[in-house]
Amino acid sequence: MVKIHNFGAGPAKLPEEVYEIIKKELTNYENSxxxxxxxxxxxxxxxxxxxxxxxxxxxxxNVPDNYKILFLSGGGQGEFAAVPLNLISRTGTADYVVTGAWSAKAAKEAKKYGKVNVVTPHTERYEGIPDQSTWKLDPNASYVHICTNETIHGVPLVADMSSNFMSKKVDVSKFGVIYGGAQKNIGTSGVALVIVREDLLNHALPICPSILDWTVNVKADSILNTPPMFAVLQWIESKGGLEKMAELATKKSSLVYNIIEESNGFYYAPVAKNARSKMNIPFRIGSAKGDDALEKEFLKGAEALGLIQLKGHR
Known part of the structure; x- marks a missing residue:
């Protein structure tokens, strides 16, 4: 059988060593x-x-003591609703920095619970991050929601880090809330990791379901209901922590980007170089819009070689 190389962005490939741990623990966890x-x-x-x-x-x-750590059901998209439900009550408005499909979905979800101000210029194609001088921030916003690691002072900064959680060090103290689905880097699909500053608790809208209420889940220590049981975090720590993860992410992504750059246009990366991800690498074959016939042939040949899930998100 051809060895399979899984390029899925999430649920992502587990480390081989984690496979072995799961095998041992699946039938007899810690001799229970x-x-x-x-x-x-x-x-x-x-x-x-x-x-x-x-x-x-x-x-x-290095999470400060005045932050709570939660493992919640619903994944990252569950937090698209949880963020406004828990935070928008202060002023009824929120700022959203829309730089891609997921932040656009987060903004759309938030509109159900209050007024949303999209601070970035409208675009049909997400190929980079608009210069911050073009952002139109509302000083009355309850919070600012981003999908990056930029810092904005004055109101709580909420960051969706689903794609790059635990891939590098971040200064948690610069954020009010950090959240992300676990399935890309840190665990199993269906669970979200949420890190929330204590002063942002106890502000949920009356309509907020208990399962999405951070305050309720803090009091229940993340076991309000039955949570998913597997994690990859111990493996990350055993391999040198986030410094090592950042080193590996740079090494692996550079290998792919170098091939794209040296392909004389056969491969095309549609994202500006200063905004390229080290976690998810979008590329087309032939041009920015891609050659459908050539891409289908590429994917067919790749799968025959054991390279699966290269098609990526639609």
């Missing part, structure tokens, strides 16, 4: 005689794991 998947989230075994994983997050990101 049962799988972690069938372990009660109220049991001492799970409570210990819950505490350990929060501690790993706090160490990896």
């Amino acid at each position: 005689g049962i799988s972690l998947l069938e372990t009660s989230h109220r049991s001492g075994t799970y409570l210990k794991l819950n505490t350990e994983i929060q501690a790993v997050v706090r160490r990896l990101l």
Whole structure:
């Protein structure tokens, strides 16, 4: 059988060593005689794991003591609703920096719960991040939502880090809230990691469901309901932490971008160089819009060689 190389952005490929750990733990987690998947989230075994994983997050990101760490159902898209439900009540308005499809979805979801000000110029194609001098921020906004690591002072900065969580160090203290789906870098699909500053708790709208209410989930220590049970965070820490993850991300992405740049136009990267991701590398074949016939042939040949999930998001 051809060795499979999985290029899925998320759910993403697990490290080989994590495969082996899961195999051992699947039927007998820490000599309990049962799988972690069938372990009660109220049991001492799970409570210990819950505490350990929060501690790993706090160490990896140097999370200050005045921030709470939550593992919540619904993934990143669940937090598109949770953010306004928990934060927009202060003024009823929020600023959204729309730089791509996911931030556009987040802004659309937030409009259900208050007034949304899209601070960036409208565009049909997302090929870079508009210069900050073009942003039209509302001083009355309850928060500013971004999908990058820029810092804006004056109001809480909320960052969706689904794609690059745990791929490098970030200064958590510059953000009011950081959230992201776990399936790209840190765990299984369906769970979101949320890091929220304590002063932003206790502001949820009355209509906010308990499952999305950060304050309720802080009080329940992330086990208001049965959470997903697997994580990759211990492996990240054992391999040298976020400094090593950043080094590997740069090395791997550079290999791909170098091939694109040296292909004499056969491959085309539609994102400005100063905005290129080290996590997700969009590319077309033939031109910015791509040659459909050639791309289908490329994908067919790639799959025959064991290179799967290269087509990417639509």
